Amino acid sequence: MDLDLIKKLAKPADTKIVLLVLDGLGGAPLEKGGATELEAAETPNLDEIAAQSLCGLHEPVATGITPGSGPAHLGLFGYDPIKYQVGRGVLAALGIDFDLRGDDVAARGNFCTVDDQGLVQDRRAGRISSDKNQELLRLLRDIEVEGAQVFLRVVKEYRFLLVLRGENLSEAVGETDPLEVGYRPREPKALRPEGERTAHLVAKFVEQVRSKLADQHPANMVLLRGFSQRTDWPQFPEVFGLRAAGIASYPMYRGLAKLVGMEVLKAGENMADPFGVLEGAWGDYDFFFVHVKPMDSAGEDGDFDRKVRLIEEVDAFVPRVFKLDPDVVIVTGDHSTPAKLAYHSWHPVPVMLWSRHCRADEVKRFGERACLQGGLGPRMPAVELLPLALANAMRLEKFGA
Amino acid sequence: MDLDLIKKLAKPADTKIVLLVLDGLGGAPLEKGGATELEAAETPNLDEIAAQSLCGLHEPVATGITPGSGPAHLGLFGYDPIKYQVGRGVLAALGIDFDLRGDDVAARGNFCTVDDQGLVQDRRAGRISSDKNQELLRLLRDIEVEGAQVFLRVVKEYRFLLVLRGENLSEAVGETDPLEVGYRPREPKALRPEGERTAHLVAKFVEQVRSKLADQHPANMVLLRGFSQRTDWPQFPEVFGLRAAGIASYPMYRGLAKLVGMEVLKAGENMADPFGVLEGAWGDYDFFFVHVKPMDSAGEDGDFDRKVRLIEEVDAFVPRVFKLDPDVVIVTGDHSTPAKLAYHSWHPVPVMLWSRHCRADEVKRFGERACLQGGLGPRMPAVELLPLALANAMRLEKFGA
Numbered sequence: 001m002d003l004d005l006i007k008k009l010a011k012p013a014d015t016k017i018v019l020l021v022l023d024g025l026g027g028a029p030l031e032k033g034g035a036t037e038l039e040a041a042e043t044p045n046l047d048e049i050a051a052q053s054l055c056g057l058h059e060p061v062a063t064g065i066t067p068g069s070g071p072a073h074l075g076l077f078g079y080d081p082i083k084y085q086v087g088r089g090v091l092a093a094l095g096i097d098f099d100l101r102g103d104d105v106a107a108r109g110n111f112c113t114v115d116d117q118g119l120v121q122d123r124r125a126g127r128i129s130s131d132k133n134q135e136l137l138r139l140l141r142d143i144e145v146e147g148a149q150v151f152l153r154v155v156k157e158y159r160f161l162l163v164l165r166g167e168n169l170s171e172a173v174g175e176t177d178p179l180e181v182g183y184r185p186r187e188p189k190a191l192r193p194e195g196e197r198t199a200h201l202v203a204k205f206v207e208q209v210r211s212k213l214a215d216q217h218p219a220n221m222v223l224l225r226g227f228s229q230r231t232d233w234p235q236f237p238e239v240f241g242l243r244a245a246g247i248a249s250y251p252m253y254r255g256l257a258k259l260v261g262m263e264v265l266k267a268g269e270n271m272a273d274p275f276g277v278l279e280g281a282w283g284d285y286d287f288f289f290v291h292v293k294p295m296d297s298a299g300e301d302g303d304f305d306r307k308v309r310l311i312e313e314v315d316a317f318v319p320r321v322f323k324l325d326p327d328v329v330i331v332t333g334d335h336s337t338p339a340k341l342a343y344h345s346w347h348p349v350p351v352m353l354w355s356r357h358c359r360a361d362e363v364k365r366f367g368e369r370a371c372l373q374g375g376l377g378p379r380m381p382a383v384e385l386l387p388l389a390l391a392n393a394m395r396l397e398k399f400g401a
Numbered sequence: 402m403d404l405d406l407i408k409k410l411a412k413p414a415d416t417k418i419v420l421l422v423l424d425g426l427g428g429a430p431l432e433k434g435g436a437t438e439l440e441a442a443e444t445p446n447l448d449e450i451a452a453q454s455l456c457g458l459h460e461p462v463a464t465g466i467t468p469g470s471g472p473a474h475l476g477l478f479g480y481d482p483i484k485y486q487v488g489r490g491v492l493a494a495l496g497i498d499f500d501l502r503g504d505d506v507a508a509r510g511n512f513c514t515v516d517d518q519g520l521v522q523d524r525r526a527g528r529i530s531s532d533k534n535q536e537l538l539r540l541l542r543d544i545e546v547e548g549a550q551v552f553l554r555v556v557k558e559y560r561f562l563l564v565l566r567g568e569n570l571s572e573a574v575g576e577t578d579p580l581e582v583g584y585r586p587r588e589p590k591a592l593r594p595e596g597e598r599t600a601h602l603v604a605k606f607v608e609q610v611r612s613k614l615a616d617q618h619p620a621n622m623v624l625l626r627g628f629s630q631r632t633d634w635p636q637f638p639e640v641f642g643l644r645a646a647g648i649a650s651y652p653m654y655r656g657l658a659k660l661v662g663m664e665v666l667k668a669g670e671n672m673a674d675p676f677g678v679l680e681g682a683w684g685d686y687d688f689f690f691v692h693v694k695p696m697d698s699a700g701e702d703g704d705f706d707r708k709v710r711l712i713e714e715v716d717a718f719v720p721r722v723f724k725l726d727p728d729v730v731i732v733t734g735d736h737s738t739p740a741k742l743a744y745h746s747w748h749p750v751p752v753m754l755w756s757r758h759c760r761a762d763e764v765k766r767f768g769e770r771a772c773l774q775g776g777l778g779p780r781m782p783a784v785e786l787l788p789l790a791l792a793n794a795m796r797l798e799k800f801g802a
Contacts, residue, residue: 357741357742391466400486401492
């Protein structure tokens with residue numbers, strides 16, 4: 001759906017919408033015919049809501065596409081994730097709460113190993129620890145390039161964030177990662193004329209890194225990917241006419257909410273925390289993105305039973321959302337993370353939309369197979385959920401006369 | 402679907418298609434878990450057809466979008482309603498059977514109330530009656546603007562139609578309605594250079610209106626919206642290769658049929674009338690759009706029981722369609738009008754497609770929840786129905802070799 005069209009139709013109303021995202025909710029059975037994590041979990045509260053809701057499964061980006069966290073959330077926020085792409089550098093900055101400003105250019109860096117000829121031997125420098133990473137960044141902190149400030153931050157293990165801050169910088173710079181071992185790191189090249197100056201600054205930076213890391217092992221060089229800048233996307237509150245709050249404990253999700261213009265409310269890491277923040281902020285916003293992280297981590301660890309247990313835990317918090325008397329509630333995941341794959345996957349994600357005006361279907365249980373029979377269908381594009389939430393919140397004008 | 406592609410594939414055949422539109426058919430339960438209007442109705446004939454048909458629900462424009470009658474019908478006619486938008490002025494003309502020609506520019510007018518300073522106090526002039534409207538238009542009928550004929554017609558209550566007829570007129574004129582009270586009506590401005598002359602004519606018109614209505618109260622000024630001209634859209638008979646008839650009693654629906662190039666056959670206001678016209682014209686056309694209005698009005702009145710009764714009434718006429726031995730019959734609504742909301746809504750609309758060649762699903766009952774399990778799915782874009790009807794009528798060539 002075109003955001004311009006939605007913006008034209010959006011109208012004010014005294015209604016509140018909750019988007020409850022259980023990260024990595026979707027799953028898969030360990031054996032053919034078995035239950036998924038969600039199906040195996042006892043979820044009396046989610047099931048009760050399902051019986052009064054429109055149910056289905058959504059596809060975060062497109063059929064067969066396994067999404068990263070960025071695109072997966074953008075779809076749920078109503079932004080077509082293929083049209084609105086976030087660069088790796090910006091995502092890395094969001095992920096560690098780095099406050100990108102104006103024209104800042106961010107890139108994701110890897111420490112790597114090069115041999116005597118300068119050919120890349122290991123693109124991840126033996127997966128050094130985060131502590132080692134911190135120690136190496138200390139060696140680099142007095143690097144200066146004329147015309148820009150340099151910021152370096154640990155991301156995790158061998159990954160770090162590089163930010164250049166200055167006037168007239170551009171993201172139009174090619175990656176230096178050759179993507180295969182046995183090759184020299186690429187020279188940073190301008191992808192378009194406006195990238196010339198920034199490419200030159202990056203080259204100056206890399207030159208100094210090479211000499212400062214020369215005696216280190218295995219991390220004696222860096223590779224840079226995903227040069228990118230903050231976007232000037234249409235902002236969520238303006239497009240949808242909603243005072244919007246993003247409630248999350250992990251920086252990545254707070255960063256994504258901030259990127260589209262939501263106000264960000266930090267939650268602690270306990271599962272109860274985002275629900276407490278929601279209750280406290282209830283009077284101040286029309287839209288609440290509530291992010292609950294841990295089932296995704298259990299899925300990524302391949303821990304089916306832990307994921308089941310976490311889903312059962314979150315089920316107990318669902319009544320607290322409904323006690324606030326919301327007008328529309330969407331419960332879903334951003335993507336699937338089946339413990340069986342121990343990774344994000346392309347599988348459609350269970351979703352239900354509750355409102356007084358939704359025409360409930362006959363699904364009585366919140367689970368992958370039950371939701372196949374629901375009114376949202378088995379493969380709803382995630383990006384269509386938000387317009388439907390607005391409709392159910394009586395926040396869209398009629399289209400045409 | 403691209404109309405050019407359909408046009409290329411369309412081939413002649415000796416088959417007939419009926420599109421039976423029960424206006425505002427889709428509904429919603431009054432209470433969670435209850436029946437919709439269609440589900441509450443006893444519809445033995447529709448149910449019998451459903452058991453032999455492909456069933457499902459369609460979305461007239463897009464997920465979450467509540468359509469006006471214009472877009473809702475255009476989708477059923479195979480025209481993407483977001484791409485093919487009809488201006489308010491043209492729709493108003495269609496709605497009162499005004500015969501727009503050539504470059505005629507139509508606008509929808511409101512009588513309004515302005516104060517001593519000329520600031521709008523009431524955009525609808527206290528919702529004056531249609532009779533009062535007629536009386537006021539009589540005061541305006543000797544207005545002349547050089548270079549164009551002026552036509553003024555009552556639409557309803559405070560709403561009227563303005564049409565300018567002349568050479569080289571353009572719809573590129575901005576609205577004069579400030580959309581909020583406390584502001585002066587806007588000057589009619591050209592939106593593009595070709596609108597300069599028409600904007601000037603409109604300004605001359607408004608100037609005379611102001612002086613002629615000066616002593617009237619509450620309707621002492623007018624606001625104009627939706628300047629628009631007839632379109633040169635691809636025409637239905639050429640695109641789809643069908644001799645097409647539109648059978649309707651209300652002018653709006655006849656107008657929409659005419660807009661896409663169908664021949665229009667006027668039906669009376671009894672529910673039996675369109676079916677009689679259909680029988681009479683059976684030999685002369687390949688495609689019949691048959692419009693049955695009253696369930697929409699019952700929905701808009703919030704009268705659940707009357708809507709149920711009207712659906713039961715129309716059910717009795719369905720066998721008359723099948724006695725004609727059609728090749729393809731689609732039964733659906735243009736949009737939902739749940740009595741509970743007393744307004745058009747975004748809810749998907751039950752639809753069934755009957756033909757000898759359709760691969761019937763297992764749906765045995767024509768109703769919102771039953772249709773969720775049908776072969777057309779729970780959220781089929783309305784615009785895809787017509788190509789499917791053509792296919793079932795053996796009227797589309799194979800695509801590619």
